[in-house]
Amino acid sequence: MYSILKTRAKERKIKLYNSVPFLFLTVLAVAGGLISPGILKSRANYVNADIAWLIVSSCLVFLMTPGLSFFYGGMVNRKNVISTILQSFIATGLVGLLWVVFGFSLAFGKSFHGLIGDPTQFFFFRNVIGGEPWPTAPTIPLLLFALFQMKFAVISPAIVVGAVAEKVQFKAFLLFMVLFTIFIYAPIAHWTWNPEGFLFQFGVLDFAGGTVVHISSGCAALAGALFLRRRRGIGSCIMRPANIPFVVLGTSLLWFGWFGFNAGSAFAADSLAVIAFTTTITATSAAGLTWIFLDGVRGKKPSAMGFCIGAIVGMVAITPAAGFVDVPQSLCIGFIAAFVSNIFINSRIKHKLNDTLDVFACHGLGGIIGMLLTGVFATTLINDAGADGWLYGNPSLFLRQALAMLLVVAYSFVAGWGIFKLVDLIYPLSVSDEEERVGLDISQHDEKYAEVV
Numbered sequence: 228m229y230s231i232l233k234t235r236a237k238e239r240k241i242k243l244y245n246s247v248p249f250l251f252l253t254v255l256a257v258a259g260g261l262i263s264p265g266i267l268k269s270r271a272n273y274v275n276a277d278i279a280w281l282i283v284s285s286c287l288v289f290l291m292t293p294g295l296s297f298f299y300g301g302m303v304n305r306k307n308v309i310s311t312i313l314q315s316f317i318a319t320g321l322v323g324l325l326w327v328v329f330g331f332s333l334a335f336g337k338s339f340h341g342l343i344g345d346p347t348q349f350f351f352f353r354n355v356i357g358g359e360p361w362p363t364a365p366t367i368p369l370l371l372f373a374l375f376q377m378k379f380a381v382i383s384p385a386i387v388v389g390a391v392a393e394k395v396q397f398k399a400f401l402l403f404m405v406l407f408t409i410f411i412y413a414p415i416a417h418w419t420w421n422p423e424g425f426l427f428q429f430g431v432l433d434f435a436g437g438t439v440v441h442i443s444s445g446c447a448a449l450a451g452a453l454f455l456r457r458r459r460g461i462g463s464c465i466m467r468p469a470n471i472p473f474v475v476l477g478t479s480l481l482w483f484g485w486f487g488f489n490a491g492s493a494f495a496a497d498s499l500a501v502i503a504f505t506t507t508i509t510a511t512s513a514a515g516l517t518w519i520f521l522d523g524v525r526g527k528k529p530s531a532m533g534f535c536i537g538a539i540v541g542m543v544a545i546t547p548a549a550g551f552v553d554v555p556q557s558l559c560i561g562f563i564a565a566f567v568s569n570i571f572i573n574s575r576i577k578h579k580l581n582d583t584l585d586v587f588a589c590h591g592l593g594g595i596i597g598m599l600l601t602g603v604f605a606t607t608l609i610n611d612a613g614a615d616g617w618l619y620g621n622p623s624l625f626l627r628q629a630l631a632m633l634l635v636v637a638y639s640f641v642a643g644w645g646i647f648k649l650v651d652l653i654y655p656l657s658v659s660d661e662e663e664r665v666g667l668d669i670s671q672h673d674e675k676y677a678e679v680v
Contacts, residue, residue, distance in 0.1 A: 271360045271368075274495070274496075277494070279496070281375055281491060281494065285371070287488070288378035289381075289484070290483065290484040290487075292315060292318060293316055297477030299392060301472065301476075302474055303468070305469040306666025306668055306676070307393045308473075308668065309675070310668050314385075314388045322377075322384060325405060326381075327377075329349075331376065332344055332345060332347065333417065335349070335376070338417065341428065342418070342425065343417055358370075363422070364494035379440055383408070383444045384407045384412070386441070387444050389585070390584065391448075392583040393663070403451075403656075411443050415635055419631075426438075431627055431631040432548075432624070433601075434601075435489045438547065438594065438598060442598065445593070446587070446639035446640040448582065449591060449640060450647060451647050453644075455656060474535050478535040481542065486504055488546065489503045492549070506554055510542070510544060510545035510558065510564075512561070513562050514542075514565035522569075537569070540565050547597045550609070551613045552600075560600045564597065567596055568592050571592055605624060
């Protein structure tokens, strides 16, 4: 009895030591809020309709992270539902706080050679409240632009959860999220969306985050899938989803929120937002149907899971193109992305990729296809701020898109691998066999979704 009590006391002490650094950093960040940045007063002429639409869009994009949490949580084993949901949902607090401190400044601050922003320019949102509006969003306050962009930063590391679900330590993944935001998301956002970023100046088109959100998270997820050991029991039993209605609910919330993700990226309540709204619907519809019909060709019955996964792939693929392509071309993008991703996932059993919920196949490949097809189907007839693609006589846009895609794929994978390696040296990433057997809901959070038979 004495030895058991001594072991439990030692475990509590280890948990205390593991939590103290996170508590200290949180207190430090909150204490920084005592700094008074001073309030500026912009003389910009805002448009109230645009402000209203971007507030709504920000709320819609925020809804995507809990939607993603339900989508992932429904797909894992019953004993890991809460853990998987929390790993995604916690990004709303963790990355949101980081964004205010210096994340926004890294992505959208004054550029250092087109590579990264000045972390001090908007430190603790200094110069944001009342600051001059962002050049590509001149009719809304800079503060609203910063909050809209915060939601993109929040969901990006949350996407990676799907690749490491059921096998990663919670505290270790918190540290990964912080480092991912600083070293992967913020630089790529700066390259692509800051007018001083080198990809922006190179003429690369990414309307709402094909490179910034989906390729970055998808390729970092691939690095994590290769870095971490396989889940216990894989190959000896079938891993059944815990709650398919959760998957449908999550997909519905994501689809609803994606309207803000894509149409909100027009930064105005105008006809371009309507185009982006429509292409989001059509590409997603085409991709979902393509997925279940491909499964039918293989002799499978149409499934809710299949339609939901296909729909997510369509949303991802249309994201970089939403405000640059016409509606008929959006159908092609959804079809092609679903076809390629479906083939890849069905071949995953052969190459034994350790990607728990196929994040790379959905987000990585979906983003890659979307970026490339933007270079094919983009037209200035839809958006005169864009460019004509290969289909409209300008193959150079496709070449620029392809080069940017390759660069972001390589950077995200290498940096993701490096971050996983670094985190593993600080906090062991993989859960133990015993923790995995018991389930991460109990071993990581002492909570239970349902009785496990």
